[in-house]
Amino acid sequence: MSKATIRNLLAAVLTALFSVTLIDAIFNISNMINPGVSNIYNALGTQIAPNMVTVVIFDFRAYDTLGESIILLTAGLVVLLIFGRGLLGDKR
Amino acid sequence: MSQGSVILKLISLPISIILICLGIMTILGGHITPGGGFQGGAMIASGIILSILVYGIGNSPLELSHTYIEVLESVGALGFVIFGLIGLFVGGFFLYNVGADLLNVVPQSIQNVLHYPDVTNAGIIPYLNIFVGLKVFVGLTSIVIAFAGFKKLTEEGE
């Protein structure tokens, strides 16, 4: 990574931050965001369990957690498939 | 590939046992404190990986056989799906929380059967934590066992 690349990257990030702050100060875009289901989660969450993170992961979005555990299975499978290829084969 | 001095071999088994017990404690407190299934499963895996690294893959005290890894991974995935099917048949939606139902469609007898005996009323969340913890623990440990076995095989082949 040369010095010119680092300088360009830093300039891009700082320009983006400055422009977002400026537009928020002029046009007040913080009030145009739609809350959506966040009101339902905040109202009903704490009467199920005290930990809001676990309620969102395992109750409201439990289907995505099922996909996450399939990702873990696939990762282990691909590692054993690439590096293995019949070298280890004992069933104890 | 064992790191074989006597001091390491003497202290690693008690520390591994305490790490496994701390991991089980983190899984079982998942619906109240930060933690839960994924984090507790990684802690249990780190306890077993410490024992494999210190002793070597041949004579480690905590060693998982092939059948054990297959059975535990299947139990973890199938348990999650079976709890989802219970929610489908009783509540009308896949992975519906049968313990704390928000639509009031579940009869009280089924709620009393699946109740985790606790002061909270969290439904199926503790059971899902346990199944995901088992699956993460077995997945991470099997990768480390495979790499240790490959290294030993290439060291013996030369």
Add this chain to the structure above:
Amino acid sequence: MLSLGPIIFGLILGLVIGSQIKLNVSDTRFTLAAFIIILIAGIIVAWQSGNFPFYTDLPVSTAFLSALIGIFVGKLIFARSK
């Protein structure tokens, strides 16, 4: 009143994981005294961590102690020597 959930499931999980401990006599020998010292160290850790997820029955962490007892019972019942 005692909360039974961590005790029951701590015993079950400890039994599942404790069934894979195998001690071989050709390496460092772990005798019965070593396991008693592990039990005492476990009781000290459970006392220092307090009532873990804010339960109000005992000042120790019951999930930790039942997991420890489950590992020992699993080793005694399902033990295979190499």
